[in-house]
Amino acid sequence: MLRPVHALVLSCLALTPIAGAALGAQASSEKSDDAAKKAADDAAKKAALAEAISVCDRGASVPLDPEAKAPPVQYGALFPQDFDLTKLKTLADKCQAAMLGAPQEKRLTLEWLRVQVALNQPGLAFLLPQIKLIAEGGSPEANYLLYEVYSVHRRDGADAGPLPVSRDMALEALQKAGAAGHLTALETLLR
Structure with a gap:
């Protein structure tokens, strides 16, 4: 004899495929929502x-760079006319994100490095291996940056220890940059 409890169980069993389909549709809906969120992210x-990348290219484009995507920004033009270095720091953050x-x-690496040298924050010596590597590859800007690091650090104690760039290395790098046509290096050599 069929008791009410049995009837309830049997009716639930009959509804199981419907509930399963509904749960499957919900799971499918959640997967499509996750996929949509991932695509949006x-x-x-x-x-x-x-x-x-666009901000970095426009704000720190390297002169004499054959891969440049924007007009060149001379090294001296990196510094804001109002001396508000927050603009330069914002540019450094954008260039780092782009790099x-x-x-x-x-x-983008060289654009970030030149902004970092312009900011002259402590720890600049840690960037020298990257700058030297690019300079050895023939980059006039990287050679100028080696000179700039020497020029900035020869009279201060920002980084403990010996000078990160020797005078001879700095002058050689400046001459290489000037010989390649780097405008700021040429102006520096003429002074």
């Missing part, structure tokens, strides 16, 4: 990277 990251987000774009 990816699009936002790509847009942020594109904006960082880390697109490591295949080598120009």
Whole structure:
């Protein structure tokens, strides 16, 4: 004899496929929501990277760079006329984000390095291996940056220890940059 409890169990069993389909649809809906969120996040990251690259290229484009995507910014023009270094720090942050987000774009590394040298914050000596490597590759800007590091640090104690760039190395780098046509290096050599 069928008791009310049995009838309830049997009716629940009959509804199981319907409930399973509903739960499956809900799980599918959640997966599509997750995929949509991921796609939106990816699009936002790509847009942020594109904006960082654009800002870095416009604000710190290296003179004499054959891969440059914007008109060159001479080294002296990196410094804001109102001496508000927050603008330069913001540019450094954008260039760092661009460099880390697109490591295949080598120009972004040099753009970031030149902004860092311009900021002259403690720890600049840690960037010298990167600058030297690029300078050895023939970059006039990297050679000028070696001179600039020497010029800035020869009379201060910002970084403990010996001078990060010797006088001879700095002069040789400045002459290489000038010989390659680097405008700021040429102006410095003429003084």
